[in-house]
Amino acid sequence: MTVRYDAVVIGGGLLGGALSWMLAGEGASVLLLEKDQLNQHASGQNAGSLHFQLEYRMVENGWESARTAAAAMPLHLHAAEAWTRLGDELGESVGVVQRGGFMLAETAEQVAVLERKVGLEQEWGLDVSLLDGDESRRVAPYLSDSVVAAAYCPLEGKAETRIAGPALVRGAVRRGAHVRTHTRVTALERDAGGWRVTARGPEGELHVHATTVMIAAGVWTTEVGEIAGAQLPTIPLALMMSVTAPTAPFIDHLVQHAGTKLSLKQTKEGTVLIGGGWPAALGRRAGAPDLEVRPRLLAESIVGNARAAIGVVPGTARLPVVRSWAGTTTITPDQLPLVGRCRGARDVRGHRGSAFTLGPSFARALCDLAAGRAPQVDLRPYAPDRFGVMA
Ligand SMILES: Cc1cc2nc3c(=O)[nH]c(=O)nc-3n(C[C@H](O)[C@H](O)[C@H](O)COP(=O)(O)OP(=O)(O)OC[C@H]3O[C@@H](n4cnc5c(N)ncnc54)[C@H](O)[C@@H]3O)c2cc1C
Structure with a gap:
């Protein structure tokens, strides 16, 4: 029937x-x-970042690919408002917190990337501005002295995956x-x-x-x-995440980086979620990706991701990582x-x-x-x- x-x-x-x-x-x-x-x-496996700025993977391959990726900005602007309203419209919380997000620079080269990126995003109508290191630390005292500039978008935040x-x-x-x-x-x-x-x-x-x-x-x-x-056509990408033991609240924002793969945020339980696109190993069968099996964690990614986090948010150094996991997402060509x-x-x-x-x-x-x-x-x-x- x-x-x-x-x-x-x-x-x-x-x-x-x-x-x-x-x-x-x-x-x-x-x-x-x-x-x-x-x-x-x-x-159910992702970092729950609500990021409306261009991500590191969109700026790491040069200006042309950043310009192409920026063509998705109208969807980002719509999403920023949609997430704000979603819990009320749905009648139950989806754990949305939008207290702003930083994309950080630690070198002159990364500052130059941020300057162009912010200009491009502003042309598309995104509320984003460039702060110097001291201005960033006034808003986010948990940031390291190595941060020399940051792009700040007040709409960014997180939801509960x-x-x-x-x-x-x-x-x-x-x-x-x-x-x-x-x-x-x-x-x-x-x-x-x-x-x-x-x-x-x-x-x-x-x-x-x-x-x-x-x-x-x-x-x-x-x-x-x-x-x-x-x-x-979609390209599967196996990515990993880690979560630390809980601690008292000290990170209010979403934190990303202009020169390395990093996303970082503190949950309402006090744990810190660390991700940002570090690779895991896709399962394979007969030489092709096997999407039915969980990707395998890579030790070098766990270490690299933790190092990137500690570099800009030194307070994470004292927090033990209690779990790391991998999931698969896709991008288009x-x-x-x-x-x-x-x-x-x-x-x-x-x-x-x-x-x-x-x-x-x-x-x-x-x-x-x-x-x-x-x-x-x-x-x-x-x-x-x-x-x-x-x-
Ligand atoms: C580690 C990691 C971190 C990430 N971090 C972020 C982040 O911070 N912010 C962000 O925006 N994005 C992030 N992403 C990407 C994000 O998670 C995905 O883009 C998003 O969840 C995709 O949602 P979806 O509903 O399209 O797909 P999915 O959640 O994959 O759901 C698709 C569903 O379709 C089902 N399905 C497939 N084929 C069939 C079929 N033939 N019949 C019936 N059912 C089928 C699958 O079983 C699956 O449950 C991350 C991804 C990963 C892996």
Whole structure:
């Protein structure tokens, strides 16, 4: 028997949760399908940074790639507001704290990067300013004397990765959405009225007809794109994080660095979360990345990440690291999101490396498209078919 829904959402991470909640809020009948558990993958493993400045990985490869990455700024501006409102709109907290974020410089070369970066971000309308070392330490006394400048964005902060995704799914269920976990989408076929979706779950094969299919499959986006006949190139990246023992509150902000991989923040429990893109080793099978296994931690990354943290926030040196872990995320070849409709189909989707920060913006834009409205943000630079078209 085939069941009918207005929308099938593939993937129960932050993006799938946000999409389901928003679509159900527009009166659509929604089925969320998740092959594992909700929030089990990147959305539940990440650093929870809400970063609206360009990240280190966007400025480390030179000015041209920074300029290209900056084309995602309209989504960042939208996300900054969306996260502020999210808890109230949802009716439960998602742990958002926006007390500002720093990107630090310790050398003249890094100061030059920050100057150009801040100028570019200001052109796009981001509230960001350049402080010297003393000004930075007045706002953030925990910073080391080695900091000679910082780009400061008052909108930046953090959200709780363990609760944000599940809270969105709960919100979707309150609005009438249906959710099936341990149910993997295995086939997507187009017909005149939309899509025939086949999925395999604990009760066997499920057949669904949906007017719209939303792909929110994270690192499996390319794989799900293939079963839909769409080329959606993504590059898997295995990353690691560490968390320290708790201590009294001393870090109010999100801290990043212009010259090395670093993100750092203190949680409400007092632990310090340290990440920023240090690599882990992707699992491999027959020479190809195996996305089903947890990546392996690398000792040199744990040490390098801790050293970067201690260098700019010396107070972290006395805190023992109690746990390190690895997860897998994706970026696209041009580091811009894939958000929009795949040509020739009512199939809309979105994904890229910072899809936690940008998840609410992706979801809003995709819901607008599904409802036939013009999205608030011009999606043309993020068109999924810029790398290829539907087969
Ligand atoms: C260590 C680490 C730190 C990070 N730090 C940050 C950060 O600080 N800030 C930030 O903005 N971003 C960060 N990221 C990136 C961020 O976590 C991801 O971009 C984001 O969580 C992606 O959300 P998603 O919902 O698109 O994907 P996911 O959370 O990966 O969810 C996708 C879901 O789709 C399901 N799925 C896949 N295929 C199928 C199928 N065929 N059928 C059914 N279900 C399927 C998967 O099981 C998965 O649960 C980090 C990532 C990592 C790994």
